[in-house]
Amino acid sequence: MATQSSRATARLMVAPSVIVLFIWMIVPLALTLWFAFRIYRLLSPDRNGWAGFSNFLWYFNSPDFWLAISNTLVLVGGVLAITIVFGVLIALLIDQPVWGQGPLRILVISPFFVMPPVAASVWENLFMHPQNGLLAAGAIGLGMQPILFLEQYPMSSVIFIVSWEWLPFATLIFLTALQSLSSEQLEAAEMDGASALSRFRYIVMPHMTRAITVVVLIQTIFLLGIFGEIFTTTQGGPGSASTTLPYMIYKQAVIAKDIGRAAAGGIIAVILANIVAFFLMRSMGKHLDT
Amino acid sequence: MARAVTTQRKLVYTIAAWSVALLIFFPVLWTILTSFKTETSAVANPPELLSADWTLENYAEVWGRTDYPRFFLNSVIISVGSTLLGLLIAIPAAWSMAFVPSNKTKDLLMWMLSTKMMPAAAVLIPMYLIFQRTGLFDTRTGLVLALMLMNLPVIIWMLYTYFKEIPGEILEAARMDGASLRDEVLYILTPMAIPGIASTMLLNIILAWNEAFWTITLTTTKAAPLSAFIASFSAPQGLFYAKLSAASTMAIAPILILGWFSQKQLVRGLTFGAVK
Known part of the structure; x- marks a missing residue:
């Protein structure tokens, strides 16, 4: 059905999207690349000129940088692990015959609708606060010392909060996938004497591969840029303990007011995202082909 | 996976599933409950539930001290506006990729998704400068x-996966019967595409409503939506737990309710059509 003219029309229809996305991507990227090689400090505006690679070298020589890279990867990996493991378990549970599956789904999906600043400040103040938080009250009630979540375990706490936000997404996708699994196959396996564990291992899990791929891909895109949760709760601290790469760049731009360095950090972040994307696509792309 | 089970087993599963669901939902519930307590009651230890002093004062105070209606209006305009504008550009693109695919379509889609891989913080400064220079800073248009x-x-991905499920034969049949492009779009495509467009719209309104990086960095007062409103509220100032909870509830309630009513359509959209 594709004639010459319909192909031309089709290109014309795609063009606006491609053009605006290209501009949206290339203009900030080009500017960032330009700034990355410049000396550009808002606090000393008279000093300017080319910086060579010094803005980049500053990162590689800073011990905080390697911590930030590892924090970024730990955050992405930690949240992925938690949401996938618990997502699969909760989806398996909800998929069982239960009363009130509709309301159940509504309760489980709710955290997804909570905007990140609200989620972060509610967890920080109402739950993790060492004096007034509910978790501290619980600890005191059990005769224990309240745990200083954000001070002593900043990364784990941030990972926990972000996992709470993303668990509904993972659970819902796994639930959708489970519901398309044929029950005949499972019953046949059960009659042949397959244990619950081996039914899960050889029938349910292979069926879920695609769903897990989707969860990993989409969540990684969003998790690499996580900013608001850290900004609201730990501000990257204590020290640099919970500083991720996006937050380190933000600190250079807004607190140190060093635009050149922030831009160099931006370029490093883009490269890191591309490396992660490359490995993701290579290892998971085959599951997505239809 | 519906299988015949005994009532006893169903009861066990129901209790387990409800416990887990309530645990996940609990932070939202606790926030809403706290928003109706007095400040003293909100920080009481041990936590008060039945014995708490209930009040509507927090809402009155947040309403009185802040310009909630303006933030709310900004949120609505920005999330609905950006979604509608996005649909306007995305529908033709998704339509042509779904019905006149070329061997580059898959790569093009991947490239589009990859533009989202760029961390927002990385391009903060250029975006800030561009917005300042063009006068888009702190405007709803921006x-x-x-x-x-x-x-x-x-938006393009979601529409593409929906459109792909519309059988191309129907279009061919219509063309053989002499339908013009206009007829084709108006009488065949539109009715079949409406559900997909609707759920794309819903999910994107939610994503835009909850966006908190650009809305905070690219606004100050005039165009600030609810995500910026709540960020300005999280600086502790004396007894503020109940008021924080009230402000939080006011920020999330509209989208929470919208989400609850449309969760069936959302699930499909959320999976990018990749999971059935």
Whole structure:
């Protein structure tokens, strides 16, 4: 059905999207690349000129940088692990015959609708606060010392909060996938004497591969840029303990007011995202082909 | 996976599933409950539930001290505006990719999604400068544009997966019967595409409503939506737990209710059509 003219029309229809996305991507990227090689400090505006690679070298020589890279990867990996493991378990549970599956789904999906600043400040103040938080009250009630979540375990706490936000997404996708699994196959396996564990291992899990791929891909895109949760709760601290790469760049731009360095950090972040994307696509792309 | 089970087993599963669901939902519930307590009651230890002093004062105070209606209106304009504008650009693109695919279509879609891989913080300074120079800073127009571009890849992906399920034969049949392009779009495509467009729209309104990086960095007062309103509220100032909870509830309630009513359509959209 594709004639010459319909192909031309089709290109014309795609063009606006491609053009605006290209501009949206290339203009900030080009500017960032330009700034990355410049000396550009808002606090000393008279000093300017080319910086060579010094803005980049500053990162590689800073011990905080390697911590930030590892924090970024730990955050992405930690949240992925938690949401996938618990997502699969909760989806398996909800998929069982239960009363009130509709309301159940509504309760489980709710955290997804909570905007990140609200989620972060509610967890920080109402739950993790060492004096007034509910978790501290619980600890005191059990005769224990309240745990200083954000001070002593900043990364784990941030990972926990972000996992709470993303668990509904993972659970819902796994639930959708489970519901398309044929029950005949499972019953046949059960009659042949397959244990619950081996039914899960050889029938349910292979069926879920695609769903897990989707969860990993989409969540990684969003998790690499996580900013608001850290900004609201730990501000990257204590020290640099919970500083991720996006937050380190933000600190250079807004607190140190060093635009050149922030831009160099931006370029490093883009490269890191591309490396992660490359490995993701290579290892998971085959599951997505239809 | 519906299988015959005994009532006893169903009861066990029901209790387990409800416990887990309530545990996940609990932070939201606790926030809503706290918003109706007095400040003293909100920080009481041990936590008060039945014995708490209930009040509506927090809402009155947040309403009185802040300009909630303006933030709310900004949120609505920005999230709905960016979604509608995005649909306007995305529908033709998704339509042509779904019905006149070329061997580059898959790569093009991947490239579009990859534009979302760029961490927002990385391009903060250039975006800030561009917005300042063009006069888009702290305007609704600026945020509508920024959020439209941010979510455009998602909108195109979702529409593409929906459109792909419309059988091409129907179009061919219509063409053989002499339907013009206009008839084709108006009488065949539109009715079949409406559910997909609707759920794409819903998900993107939610994504735009909850966006908190660009809305905070590219606004100050005039165009600030609810995500910026709540960020300005999280600086502790004396007894503020109940008021924080009230402000939080006011920020999330509209989208929570919208989400609850449309969760069935959302699930499909959320999976990018990749999971059935």
